[in-house]
Amino acid sequence: MNEQAKDLIKLMEKELESYNTKFLTISSGKGGVGKTSFAVNFAYILANFFNKKVLLIDADVGMANIHVLLNLKPKKDIRKIIEETDISNLIEKKENIDILPGFSGIEEIREIEDYALTRLIQKLSDISNRYDYILIDTSAGIDNRVISFIRAASRSYIIVTPEPTSMTDAYALIKSIRKLYGYSKFKLIVNMAESKREGMVTYNRLRESAKRFLDMDLQLAGILPKTKNMTFSIKKKEIFCKIFSKDRYTIELKKISSKELGESVPVESGQSFWGRVLRFLRRG
Ligand SMILES: Nc1ncnc2c1ncn2[C@@H]1O[C@H](COP(=O)(O)OP(=O)(O)OP(=O)(O)O)[C@@H](O)[C@H]1O
Ligand SMILES: [Mg+2]
Secondary structure, three states: OOHHHHHHHHHHHHHHOOOOOEEEEEEOOOOOOOHHHHHHHHHHHHHHOOOOOEEEEEEOOOOOOHHHHOOOOOOOOHHHHHHOOOHHHHOEEEOOEEEEOOHHHHHHHHHOOHHHHHHHHHHHHHHHOOOOEEEEEEOOOOOHHHHHHHHHOOEEEEEEOOOHHHHHHHHHHHHHHHHHHOOOOEEEEEEEEOOHHHHHHHHHHHHHHHHHHHOOOOEEEEEEEOOOHHHHHHHHOOOHHHHOOOOHHHHHHHHHHHHHHHOOOOOOOOOOHHHHHHHHHHHO
């Protein structure tokens, strides 16, 4: 790393020490389990029912699609983000949520030189302190960039469904990060549960494996029911919890949000989220 880049990282870490922004990642082992739906609705509830300042970042490597769900047309890709002097120009707003969409070019991050990468992270760190919560919707699976985000986050929500393949893949993701970095700040969301009981069975299986093989107490954030209304809201490009405020999914998500707010985890001292991400991206 060149000296200029090192100086920038130092500056960034110093500036962020005192901020109290919480960084939450939303990930899964298997794809298509409801991460993006959860991320968008979680952001909506935190912003509209709990009056939190929320930034939602679409960091899905392969298929960024928050903008599709929210009916937004992102102006620029990651190369433009790097060139853009003021990152605020790239933020879209909808339903009191700030959104940084179309982060999909992040797969090219390896090709981007050190200084440009540092600039990108610095731009994000420049705006982080404006928010209470920064939610990062990642791609599915065990990818170095996903690990970088999870490893640096105050808390990592792992979405799983009761399907055996989803459970196996969620376990594999948790296991990798636990074994590699000793990280254990996971919160499990069982999504698309047919019943509370099915949700608990799913959680208990993963919890037992985590206890037995990873020496870890895996926490449950909540169980979200399967709802036929989800497809309707996506087709309408409307936020589910807004148009189905009485649906069980919305009620349970409100409980998850209130739990999150009551249990906020302090950011590790002396290290900023973006500084930690940068360090792991470089290592990977
Ligand atoms: N609780 C739910 N009940 C019914 N359908 C759901 C539920 N949650 C999500 N879905 C549906 O599952 C599909 C996948 O959802 P979503 O795109 O949020 O998953 P994802 O994990 O982000 O997928 P990807 O891995 O491709 O990014 C969508 O069609 C969505 O409508
Ligand atoms: Mg998604």
